[in-house]
Amino acid sequence: MATLREIRRRIASIKNIEQVTDAMRVVAAARLRRAQEYIMATRPYADKLNSVLGHLISQMDVENEALTHPLLETREVKHACIVSVSADRGLCGSFNSNVTRTTTQRIEYYEENGADVTLICIGRRGHEHFARRGYDITDSYVNIFRQLEFQTAVDVVHEFEHLYTDKKIDKVEVVYNNFKSAILQTVLVEQLLPLEPEIPEGDELFLDYIYEPGQVELFEMLL
Incomplete structure (x- = not known):
């Protein structure tokens, strides 16, 4: 039977664990809040950039201006590139497994249709998952999320x-978790190349924008 001293020691130990757990909860909540603020701050820029590109393409088509760019060229897909974005750590439910499962499905889809696949992994968990299963990983970027820098994103895109x-390669897709809320993320497969900006419809197509230095020049600059 436990003595009074042992019981007191266990109570003190439990209280210490409670304090540590509470501190971890506070730190995690602060990190989550910063991540949410970062996501919400960057989305308007990305959405507007896509909108501007779509309007430029539609206007140049309407005005019969020359519209040629290597990143818009559509080809028969004989070799696809899949960029799989996971986390560097686990203990996050199905966050990583959903991405790896969807990535595997896309790889199988292209291979069944006779196309080769180049796999680029962003995040340690995805890299480890595919490396253990013998997949040919062209390149990996791990431990980049703690201090994510613009140059890192540029390096990945340039590759x-x-x-x-x-x-x-003839097509590039990215598989990632789209943030909805702290408890809901949905896996998306998005085509990166060839570029397919959202083309405006209806009256929005004929809005009279004035572009400087010019439509073609701005289009080349943005790409």
Whole structure:
């Protein structure tokens, strides 16, 4: 039977664990809040950029201006590139498994249709998952989320952009979790290349925008 001293020691130990757990909860809540603020701050920029590109393309088509760019070129898909974005850590429910499962489905889809697949992994969990199963991983980026920098994103984009413009791959897709709320993220498969900006419809198509230095020049600059 436990002595009074042992009982007191256990009570003190439990209280210490409670304090540590509470501190971890506070830190996690602060990190989550910062991540949410970052996501919400960057979405308007990405959405507007896509909108501007779509309007430029539609206006140049309407006005019969020359519209050619390597990143808009659509080809028969003989070699696809899939960018799989997971986390560097686990203990996050189905966050990583949903991405790896969807990535596997996309790989199988292209292979069943006779296409080769280049796999780029962003995040340690995705890299480890596919490495254990013997997948040929072209490149991996791990431990980049703690101090995510613009140059890191540029390096990733330039890698598959050069593969595309050199015609070594014919299509680029990214598989990632789209943030809805703290308890809901949905896996999306989004085509990155060739570019398919959202084309405006109806009256929005004929809005009279004035572009400087010009439509074609701005289009080239944005791409």
